[in-house]
Amino acid sequence: MENKKEIFTAAIKQFEGLLYKIASVYTNSTEDRDDLMQEIIYQLWKSFDSFAQKSAFSTWMYRVAMNTAIYHLKKDKRKVSTVSLEGQAFDHPDIKNDELEEKWQTLRHHLNNLNLLDKGIVMLYLENKSHEEIAQITGISISNVGTRLSRIKEKLKQQISKQQ
Numbered sequence: 001m002e003n004k005k006e007i008f009t010a011a012i013k014q015f016e017g018l019l020y021k022i023a024s025v026y027t028n029s030t031e032d033r034d035d036l037m038q039e040i041i042y043q044l045w046k047s048f049d050s051f052a053q054k055s056a057f058s059t060w061m062y063r064v065a066m067n068t069a070i071y072h073l074k075k076d077k078r079k080v081s082t083v084s085l086e087g088q089a090f091d092h093p094d095i096k097n098d099e100l101e102e103k104w105q106t107l108r109h110h111l112n113n114l115n116l117l118d119k120g121i122v123m124l125y126l127e128n129k130s131h132e133e134i135a136q137i138t139g140i141s142i143s144n145v146g147t148r149l150s151r152i153k154e155k156l157k158q159q160i161s162k163q164q
Contacts, residue, residue: 026069
């Protein structure tokens, strides 16, 4: 039977991309992202024994990571209402078509105008998480997830149509 350290290390390796995306969305620089990654991993290790298996492990991990990221921003008293997504968090290397690439860049530009929670909700939505999973991760109700997503989509449509 594997020990706690081996199980934890395997889980971190399995979900490393997820953690990287969260850290990238909530930071502005490579150094900040790396610091936040370390803090997220530390918080996951610290709370590893508290995982009650009432939800999927990835759901629990998302929640701890997002809460750590948001707390990290508040703790440092950064007055950031938007975070640049110019990093690799939402890069989509499969896009070969110039028109699709242009649309993707436009979307990324407008995502920068969202607040931290809405940006996190969109990130989870783009990861194909269900409304229920998003609710569990963010700590808001399922109906609130649906309402927020509808409002975010409408806001993005309006912003993009104004630009064109």
